[in-house]
Amino acid sequence: MRDSTTAQCVLFQDIFRKPIHARFDQAQASSDGGAIVLAAADRRLGLIDRLAARLHDPRDPVKRRHELRDLLAQRIFGLACGYEDANDASRLGDDPVHKLLLGRDPVAGEALASQPTLSRFENGFGRVELLAMSEALLETVLARRKARKVKRITVDLDVTDDPTHGAQQLSFFNGHYDTHCYLPLLAFLTFNGEPDQHLVAAMLRPGNAPTARGALAMLSRVLQRLQQHFPNARLLVRLDGGFAGPELLEFLDEVCVDYAVGLPGNAVLERLAEPFMAAVQLRSALTEQTEHDYHAGRYAAGTWDRERRVVIQAEVTRFPHREPRDNPRFVVTNLRLAPEKVYALYGQRGEIENRIKELHHGLAIDRTSCPRFLANQLRVLMTAAAFVLLQEVRRRAVGTRFHRAQAWTIREQLLKLGARVVVSARRIVLHLPANFPFVVPWRRVALAFGASSG
Numbered sequence: 001m002r003d004s005t006t007a008q009c010v011l012f013q014d015i016f017r018k019p020i021h022a023r024f025d026q027a028q029a030s031s032d033g034g035a036i037v038l039a040a041a042d043r044r045l046g047l048i049d050r051l052a053a054r055l056h057d058p059r060d061p062v063k064r065r066h067e068l069r070d071l072l073a074q075r076i077f078g079l080a081c082g083y084e085d086a087n088d089a090s091r092l093g094d095d096p097v098h099k100l101l102l103g104r105d106p107v108a109g110e111a112l113a114s115q116p117t118l119s120r121f122e123n124g125f126g127r128v129e130l131l132a133m134s135e136a137l138l139e140t141v142l143a144r145r146k147a148r149k150v151k152r153i154t155v156d157l158d159v160t161d162d163p164t165h166g167a168q169q170l171s172f173f174n175g176h177y178d179t180h181c182y183l184p185l186l187a188f189l190t191f192n193g194e195p196d197q198h199l200v201a202a203m204l205r206p207g208n209a210p211t212a213r214g215a216l217a218m219l220s221r222v223l224q225r226l227q228q229h230f231p232n233a234r235l236l237v238r239l240d241g242g243f244a245g246p247e248l249l250e251f252l253d254e255v256c257v258d259y260a261v262g263l264p265g266n267a268v269l270e271r272l273a274e275p276f277m278a279a280v281q282l283r284s285a286l287t288e289q290t291e292h293d294y295h296a297g298r299y300a301a302g303t304w305d306r307e308r309r310v311v312i313q314a315e316v317t318r319f320p321h322r323e324p325r326d327n328p329r330f331v332v333t334n335l336r337l338a339p340e341k342v343y344a345l346y347g348q349r350g351e352i353e354n355r356i357k358e359l360h361h362g363l364a365i366d367r368t369s370c371p372r373f374l375a376n377q378l379r380v381l382m383t384a385a386a387f388v389l390l391q392e393v394r395r396r397a398v399g400t401r402f403h404r405a406q407a408w409t410i411r412e413q414l415l416k417l418g419a420r421v422v423v424s425a426r427r428i429v430l431h432l433p434a435n436f437p438f439v440v441p442w443r444r445v446a447l448a449f450g451a452s453s454g
Helices: 033-045 047-053 068-080 086-092 096-101 115-122 127-146 215-229 246-254 267-287 339-362 373-396 407-415 439-450
Strands: 152-159 172-174 179-182 185-191 198-203 234-239 258-263 291-299 308-317 329-333 419-423 428-431
Touching (some): 033 047, 033 068, 033 096, 033 373, 033 407, 033 439, 047 068, 047 373, 068 086, 068 096, 068 115, 068 373, 086 115, 127 198, 127 215, 127 373, 152 215, 152 339, 185 339, 198 215, 198 373, 215 234, 215 246, 246 258, 258 339, 267 308, 329 339, 339 373, 339 407, 373 407, 373 439, 407 439
Parallel strands (some): 152 234, 234 258
Antiparallel strands (some): 152 185, 172 179, 185 198, 258 329, 291 308, 308 329, 419 428
């Protein structure tokens, strides 16, 4: 088929009863008709306005065609809809729904920004502005929860890999991941034990960064804001063993928060676990099953300023047709709960892996292909903002199959909705498919945004 909006050809002549003609000639139509709920989510959160307010526009006001707020919104809404690159702008410039998302007339409004304009935008900011945007992202999520009663908040930090495939600045080979990459550091909050984890910080780091680099600064910023916004809430920090340095543990003790931090095994810890491992080994030999038990002791590494409580999971793991494996695990904590409860609480941090998968596979947070490192940091922040909007849509889908859906499911089944846009003097009408299979949950989400805030 020729690349033309009006060209046609006969398709599948030997399959259907009559010849099929395909014409790409619906000028005022979009494949993203359901995405108007993203604008409703942003209106409720005020996210894009907060982010844009942190940016300084050095351009001559007389010469600029697109405001910074519009450029930022275009990229964030595009990322949420699955358009990962600025190159997609060349195909979406006149999309009526995407113009509508920016508050423009979907038919007569000015076309969206081009790829070169968006690329200049992405490369136009320094560290100070990007840090201010990070603060705005955190403040938006906290403000959304401030009116609701919060008793407990759990803070989880984790690192993920972001493979690079070019000459990106500060991309280095990482032996653990066996590739050149960046190593973004992400922070999530869980309120009152709810099932969702909210992304509140995303810091791009060089590919050779140690796990703990930047963690203390990020934790300090997040915990300070939490204690300001929720002074009566109990805070718990969960981290894996790569973060367990003496400075971080001293900081957690100083700011008086609960913590459960994984510890890498060493000879001293293994000797501490020996009597418990012996009992589990005997039990596993009798049952021929994986067995484990939990205990607690006191431990201080040579670089620590004090002894701390360490929870030990003594485990023997068995696999079919393989020798059993001793698998002791260690968690340093100031919690006074029973050892098995501490370890169970620590183990729940694995749920953030699902959020990280959403960021990779649903929003392409690893599409950091700009040569300039800070431009890639901006892309990470915009991807985080798109994820926050999708989380708000998911929250509004309570009572439907989408309340626990992954980001890509929400996009493919609620946002990717064919629509013909008609503008009259009094209103804008989106003509949507009558046989749309998810019309009930989509309407519920849309009506939830139309109701009073809550």
